[in-house]
Amino acid sequence: MADSVIRIDNLTRRFGSRTALDSVSLSLPRGAVYGLVGANGAGKTTLIRHILGLLAAESGAVRVFGLDPVADPVGVLSRIGYLSEENDLPGWMRVDELIRYSRAFYPKWDDAYAEELRVAFALDGSTRIKTLSKGQKARAGLLVALAHRPELLVLDEPSSGLDPIVRRDILGAVIRTIAHDGRTVLFSSHLLDEVEEVADHVTMINSGRIVLSAPLDEIKSSHRLGGQVPSLDEIFHRRIASTIT
Amino acid sequence: MGSRLPASGSRLSPPRAIAWEFTWRHRWGFLAVGVYLAVLAAIKLVIVVRNVPVAFDSEESFALAVVVPITVSFVYLLAVFTYGLSGDLAARQSMYPARMFTLPLSNAALVDWPMLYGTTALVGLWILTRWLSVWPTEFSIPYVWPATLAAALVMWTQALVWMPYGLAGMRVIVSVVVLWVIDAIVLLALHFKAAEWVIVAITAPQIPVAYAIGRVAVARARRGVVPQWRLPSLASLLSRVAPARGEQIEQVEHSSAGRAQSWYEWRCSGKSLAVWVAIILPLELVLLWAAGTSTTLVIVIVLGALVTPVIVAAFAGVSASSMGGSGSARDGYGLSPFIAARPLTDAQLLSAKLRMTIRSTLFAWVIVLLAIPLALYSSGTWQTLRDWSRNVAAIIGVPRTVVLLGVVVAGMMLSTWRQLVQSLHFGLSGNPRLIKGSVFVSLVLASLLGPLAIWIVDTDRVGVVWSVMPVILALLVLAKMLAAGLVAARLVRERPLGDRALIAGALCWTSAVVALFALLAWLADTPHIPRYLVMLLAILSVPLARLSAAPLALARNRHR
Numbered sequence: 001m002a003d004s005v006i007r008i009d010n011l012t013r014r015f016g017s018r019t020a021l022d023s024v025s026l027s028l029p030r031g032a033v034y035g036l037v038g039a040n041g042a043g044k045t046t047l048i049r050h051i052l053g054l055l056a057a058e059s060g061a062v063r064v065f066g067l068d069p070v071a072d073p074v075g076v077l078s079r080i081g082y083l084s085e086e087n088d089l090p091g092w093m094r095v096d097e098l099i100r101y102s103r104a105f106y107p108k109w110d111d112a113y114a115e116e117l118r119v120a121f122a123l124d125g126s127t128r129i130k131t132l133s134k135g136q137k138a139r140a141g142l143l144v145a146l147a148h149r150p151e152l153l154v155l156d157e158p159s160s161g162l163d164p165i166v167r168r169d170i171l172g173a174v175i176r177t178i179a180h181d182g183r184t185v186l187f188s189s190h191l192l193d194e195v196e197e198v199a200d201h202v203t204m205i206n207s208g209r210i211v212l213s214a215p216l217d218e219i220k221s222s223h224r225l226g227g228q229v230p231s232l233d234e235i236f237h238r239r240i241a242s243t244i245t
Numbered sequence: 246m247g248s249r250l251p252a253s254g255s256r257l258s259p260p261r262a263i264a265w266e267f268t269w270r271h272r273w274g275f276l277a278v279g280v281y282l283a284v285l286a287a288i289k290l291v292i293v294v295r296n297v298p299v300a301f302d303s304e305e306s307f308a309l310a311v312v313v314p315i316t317v318s319f320v321y322l323l324a325v326f327t328y329g330l331s332g333d334l335a336a337r338q339s340m341y342p343a344r345m346f347t348l349p350l351s352n353a354a355l356v357d358w359p360m361l362y363g364t365t366a367l368v369g370l371w372i373l374t375r376w377l378s379v380w381p382t383e384f385s386i387p388y389v390w391p392a393t394l395a396a397a398l399v400m401w402t403q404a405l406v407w408m409p410y411g412l413a414g415m416r417v418i419v420s421v422v423v424l425w426v427i428d429a430i431v432l433l434a435l436h437f438k439a440a441e442w443v444i445v446a447i448t449a450p451q452i453p454v455a456y457a458i459g460r461v462a463v464a465r466a467r468r469g470v471v472p473q474w475r476l477p478s479l480a481s482l483l484s485r486v487a488p489a490r491g492e493q494i495e496q497v498e499h500s501s502a503g504r505a506q507s508w509y510e511w512r513c514s515g516k517s518l519a520v521w522v523a524i525i526l527p528l529e530l531v532l533l534w535a536a537g538t539s540t541t542l543v544i545v546i547v548l549g550a551l552v553t554p555v556i557v558a559a560f561a562g563v564s565a566s567s568m569g570g571s572g573s574a575r576d577g578y579g580l581s582p583f584i585a586a587r588p589l590t591d592a593q594l595l596s597a598k599l600r601m602t603i604r605s606t607l608f609a610w611v612i613v614l615l616a617i618p619l620a621l622y623s624s625g626t627w628q629t630l631r632d633w634s635r636n637v638a639a640i641i642g643v644p645r646t647v648v649l650l651g652v653v654v655a656g657m658m659l660s661t662w663r664q665l666v667q668s669l670h671f672g673l674s675g676n677p678r679l680i681k682g683s684v685f686v687s688l689v690l691a692s693l694l695g696p697l698a699i700w701i702v703d704t705d706r707v708g709v710v711w712s713v714m715p716v717i718l719a720l721l722v723l724a725k726m727l728a729a730g731l732v733a734a735r736l737v738r739e740r741p742l743g744d745r746a747l748i749a750g751a752l753c754w755t756s757a758v759v760a761l762f763a764l765l766a767w768l769a770d771t772p773h774i775p776r777y778l779v780m781l782l783a784i785l786s787v788p789l790a791r792l793s794a795a796p797l798a799l800a801r802n803r804h805r
Binding site: 052073086 | 498499500501502504505508509512513581582583585586587588589590591593803804805
């Protein structure tokens with residue numbers, strides 16, 4: 001696994017008495033779409049925050065592009081495009097200001113691509129972020145996450161609470177990102193049909209533990225029942241049920 | 246004191262549920278108020294049992310013993326019952342908790358219960374203080390009008406805080422003006438020795454008016470009414486005057502990540518200090534027109550104006566140090582993922598913050614340094630100040646007078662910046678309790694320092710204070726250096742900053758202290774002020790421990 005974009009070894013994280021991540025180990029090679037699935041509170045966002053260096057590993061190690069994201073935030077974050085589930089873009093900024101502000105941080109920012117995305121997402125540059133709808137805010141966040149053509153795109157529950165049109169935009173962005181050679185996407189969601197649509201590799205997480213991590217095709221073939229290929233949703237429920245029992 | 250929610254099976258009524266939320270959420274604050282009242286009761290009991298005549302050596306001594314704590318308790322309860330401790334006071338939206346609008350309660354119930362509880366708490370605070378405090382025998386203590394004034398103040402504050410406004414920051418201005426007018430009317434009535442029933446007749450009718458406005462405020466907020474008044478922006482004004490320049494401002498480009506972050510910080514919180522100074526300063530400087538030829542009054546007013554940015558910075562510093570940005574962090578204090586995920590080092594994030602505080606200080610002081618001469622010239626008091634400075638120059642010489650004035654202004658500017666940065670470690674910690682606690686402590690200190698200074702002067706304790714000053718300053722320096730040592734050890738261990746930054750910081754601090762010492766020693770070249778005292782002052786004046794703790798707080802907040 002010399003070319004792992006993300007490598008996590010025995011990562012454990014506790015918040016008070018609650019164990020959010022329990023000895024999680026994961027290695028994500030370059031150039032694929034990884035779906036991180038799990039119920040609400042399973043530990044998906046905690047794992048992503050460790051990858052971004054927003055949480056420091058209590059025990060275990062996290063390496064992104066071979067670097068420690070806490071010790072070298074510039075080295076790691078300048079190569080990542082991140083869309084947060086919190087949709088926390090500053091409301092006082094105008095869309096144009098957001099674009100110009102974000103551009104300053106990324107040497108590989110592509111102005112033409114940013115403009116292409118702005119037009120495709122029907123975002124008016126002079127509009128303040130706080131006046132945008134939830135879907136438009138998600139599109140604005142996606143624009144700044146994609147416009148520097150990141151090596152790793154991290155989407156944390158990107159389509160949660162959004163309408164099908166915005167969800168289609170997000171999935172389209174994932175597909176466009178993969179179209180560029182060697183780029184990697186980490187995509188967390190509890191909407192399994194969405195993950196099934198784009199992911200090459202699925203990691204299931206439950207109560208802070210990884211219960212399954214394998215290529216999607218392998219997962220489906222190994223869970224085949226009487227010649228029928230189950231959906232990811234059915235497989236997930238079966239795995240969770242078996243974990244509980 | 247409240248208690249935990251009853252076990253399942255028993256059910257709270259809506260009024261009790263609202264009361265429970267107040268009491269349980271603020272139980273520690275209520276406990277502190279309760280302890281204060283219990284202490285008052287114990288003191289009174291001892292005095293009554295021993296039959297000791299009660300006499301204070303001055304009104305200021307009495308103020309320190311009773312009025313200051315009751316004022317602090319009053320402000321705290323006011324903040325609790327207006328829901329002012331959660332939410333953004335400067336926002337246009339109502340501060341009434343939006344989550345309560347979805348409860349199956351009428352608008353009347355949403356207003357009635359918090360207003361009733363707030364009024365009961367504040368009137369109760371007055372009644373208990375009136376009853377339990379040891380009042381000096383020479384004082385005639387009223388019963389009713391302070392209670393009606395307290396009820397009017399709390400209900401007006403609730404109504405104004407819950408009202409949605411058309412402009413950001415307007416809530417603060419409207420509330421300050423309305424409450425100031427109510428206080429001023431009562432103070433005028435007291436000045437003219439009005440009878441108690443007259444003051445009750447002034448304050449009591451305000452209660453139904455405030456209630457009616459509170460009802461309108463909550464009804465509007467519940468319907469989602471948030472008026473949006475538009476003021477022309479600086480850029481649009483400039484574009485009218487000089488279109489090309491205005492366009493440049495709209496299209497501001499950031500040549501580096503650090504500059505982009507500085508721009509972000511400036512837009513988030515850089516202007517608040519200057520805006521507040523620009524609001525308060527005219528109210529102070531207008532007094533110059535009433536000063537006439539009184540040199541003392543003119544100097545006091547000018548000094549008051551010079552101190553304004555320092556005092557405002559003590560409060561603006563807390564919001565300026567927060568890294569959440571407007572509406573971006575979950576709790577409004579923690580570091581938002583949007584900022585935390587910027588590809589910047591912690592040092593770069595902090596550096597942008599420090600650049601903003603310097604710019605903010607300079608911006609506020611440009612306003613002060615333009616407004617004071619303008620007001621002096623327009624009011625005709627310029628001549629009075631010029632005569633005074635000539636007298637000073639005749640005593641200490643022209644160079645010292647010029648340097649003294651420069652040092653006073655520079656010292657005030659440095660103090661303004663100091664106030665902004667010394668709460669950085671609170672704001673950057675992202676800990677709401679720490680941040681709110683520091684604001685509360687600032688409020689308490691601000692309300693204590695004035696009466697304490699007057700008490701020292703009026704009770705002829707200046708000599709005593711001066712004689713123990715070296716010990717006080719030495720202890721403060723010891724505490725500062727100990728804290729700095731602890732912070733330095735953590736900085737070396739946790740490495741949020743590189744070696745070069747640490748060494749450069751230490752050299753800057755040492756140079757600033759030595760330069761300040763040299764300047765002060767030259768200015769105060771008198772045997773009455775020993776050099777070691779000047780050195781202690783110089784060490785205390787330049788921020789060190791709390792500023793050094795800022796990178797640690799930021800690193801902990803960013804990489805929890």
